[in-house]
Amino acid sequence: MAILQPLIDLAEICYAHGIRHVIISPGSRSAALTLAFSRHDGFEKTVVMDERSAGFIALGMAQQLGAPVVLICTSGSAAYNYAPAVAEAFFQQIPLLILTADRPSEWIHQLDGQTIYQSEIYGKHVKKSYTIPADYSHKDARWMINRSANEAVICTQSIPPGPVHINIPIREPFYPSTGENFAVSPDVRIVKKTESQATLSTEIWHKLLNEWDSFDNILIAGGQYKKSEKLNNSLDKISRELGVPVLGDSISNQSASEEFITYHDLFLPISNSDRLRPELLITYGLSFISKSLKQFLQNNPAVQHWHVSEDDHLVDTFFSITNQIPVSAEYFFENLFDRLDYQHFVQGEDSTNDASFQENWNLANRKFKRLSIQYLNNLTSLNDLTAVNMVVNALPAASQLHLANSMPIRYVNSLGDAVKHLEIFANRGTSGIDGCVSTALGAASITEKPVFLLVGDVAFLYDRNGLLIRPLPDNLKIIVLNNSGGNIFRMIDGPANVPELESYFETRHPFTARRTSEDSNITYYEASNFESLNVVWNQFLSNNTISLLEIFTDPVDNAKAWKDFKNHIAAEW
CATH class of the missing domain: 3.40.50.970 (Thiamin diphosphate (ThDP)-binding fold, Pyr/PP domains)
Known part of the structure; x- marks a missing residue:
């Protein structure tokens, strides 16, 4: 067995959980980690000498994959250079697994090179942080490392996804000796977590639909969100068939309908707020770009504000939230339309929303689109x-x-x-x-x-x-x-x-x-x-x-x- 066998097994645990991409920044203290992943045939490896760039390259990869990417660096300030990308990944909910090599804890603040306080170095900008033992000889230490590795990978992908940090103190020697067996343990344990989908009960849906029916002026606003054909189709139906204005900044990736409101950044600062003020506001996604939109909704708060998000953190950008609905946007808006459509069919009536409210938004949007294109083309x-x-x-x-x-x-x-x-x-x-x-x-x-x-x-x-x-x-x-x-x-x-x-x-x-x-x-x-x-x-x-x-x-x-x-x-x- 290799001296640093748990680190060899760590690479196999990552592979078994579906991770396929690793970003490695060169260093000596991290040699055992680098060799564990580089000698594993299952990974695509990219070497990036600058850790700050490495962090963002990993973020861009994970953003596309929808799966964690591993980051490996040596001890000391190298780990701090990941911090901007780690913070960005945290607030964008992008999964990263950060593996930082470290000196053993007894050498911290003893004037030893490349030694800083690395345990929990990223503070609240990771979902969870682990520091494993520096000595692997005891069976409890090996058990703890295995458990922590499985838990960390699961945590990166659990909703909402995000970065997770494992700090790894490593004692010398950390380069393998000639002829040393460099293989995964035959009994390495892989722990999986069964996936589930959050749904709402029939009782909760009845309550939400009753609240919906009590308002005439309803507005849906999308923050930063991945491009989703399923979501866009549901929003398109709600806009066209239920008469509800739907808006989003460019990063919301709303693209299915000509009726979506996209020029709000131009007309909200100068429009008549009485005509555009929502009674019920439904939001989803992450951040909004438009300062005009944020100020408009803050200055004209809705009576009810539902925010659709599976995040446990309560976000109240517009000073108006009354209900956080913990399901995916795709699930919520698809079911919302189907249930309202069925309700109107049973009752033999069309949408009861005030048609003039959507038309006020559409008129402003169409006019500013025309003005914008005409001006820029000239x-x-x-x-x-x-x-x-x-x-x-x-x-x-x-x-x-x-x-x-x-x-x-x-x-x-x-x-x-x-x-x-x-x-x-x-x-x-x-x-x-x-x-x-x-x-x-x-x-x-x-x-x-x-x-x-x-x-x-x-x-x-x-x-x-x-x-x-x-x-x-x-x-x-x-x-x-x-x-x-x-x-x-x-x-x-x-x-x-x-x-x-x-x-x-x-x-x-x-x-x-x-x-x-x-x-x-x-x-x-x-x-x-x-x-x-x-x-x-x-x-x-x-x-x-x-x-x-x-x-x-x-x-x-x-x-x-x-x-x-x-x-x-x-x-x-």
Whole structure:
């Protein structure tokens, strides 16, 4: 038996639970973990030297797989570099299994190299944290390690899924000796958890339907959610046949109906709230992008607010929640429609909802869609807004579009249903700019779909270490909006009006993505006006390897274009 046999068995436990992808960052203290997984034939292994990028690459993979990805790193600050990705995975409910090698506990704070306080290092940003014994000789220690490993993998996937951490103190020697038996224990124990689906009783459904029938003005709003044909079909039926407005930001991936409300980010700040205020609000999904929507619903609270979520955590973004319904959105809305449809059939009547409420939402949505398209189509100069509008409308159907935070996601969200042909992803768990390149890399390495990343120059430069992995996925295309700094601060009234804007907020810089592309062997294109963009666009799309298009714009022009766009539409309304 190998000296570190429980770690060899840990790899087999992960495999038996269906894990197939492992991200490894090089290190010595983690050697036993690295060898346990690298010598196992069942895993796809990716080596990433930068742990911060490694964490987000794993997140992008797990996001696509719907299954845990293993992260392995050495002791010390290496483990801390996973923290941004771990926090993002926690709030996006993405399963990760983080394995951090550590020094034995007696060496903490004894001036020993690469030794920090690693036990529970991620705090509340993991579902659960384990620290296993450093000594494996006693049978109880081996039993505890086996039990913890099985429990940790189960925990990552239990609803709601999320990251789980196992901290692993390892004593020397941690490299196998020549001829040492490096094989899984013949009696390694695998513990499974039977899956179940949450449902609602007939009694609860009767209560919910009675509450539904007591309101005329009902609104359904979706937060960040994976693209789901089943859910979209149910929402489409509820909207068309029951007369209920359904809205969602771009990250809700609502795409089945022309009736869905998608331009709310533009019209809610200036619309008549009395006509649009819901009596019953039903929400599902994770975060919302639109500040306008959040402020509208906070300032006009519904009488009843149902939030459909299997998360135990109570979320009250709009100050109005009255009922958390612990089932999946697919189950809830499919059953809601079927039961209401049957009820109306038995009673011999159509929907009793106030038709004018949905029409008020639809009128505003249609008008602002028309105003938005007309205004943008008449602009002739290249700026961030017009570039994003052109790019989004020209992307091939069924592609994935990954959006960096700051302005790219706000531009796209203002374009309404221009993105309905795309599958939208964004790191809105913590909404940071870190990791967007690496997340897209991880996603592209799993899916066979075309993957596009729309990213600002600062976010791109911040995360370019992700491009050090090999091989890079050929199906990834990166679009960098380079306005020489953090342009969002020019859009915000506070920093936009202070003399320190350029030096301390925008952090103006002269860098481009050209050298990074050359270093990573990425085909590079650039454009600084519509003429050059039109010339290179088809070349960029048709290139059959990973490629990058850098669009250069002026920050002052960008700020003016964005404000003029909002002001023009407000004036027309």
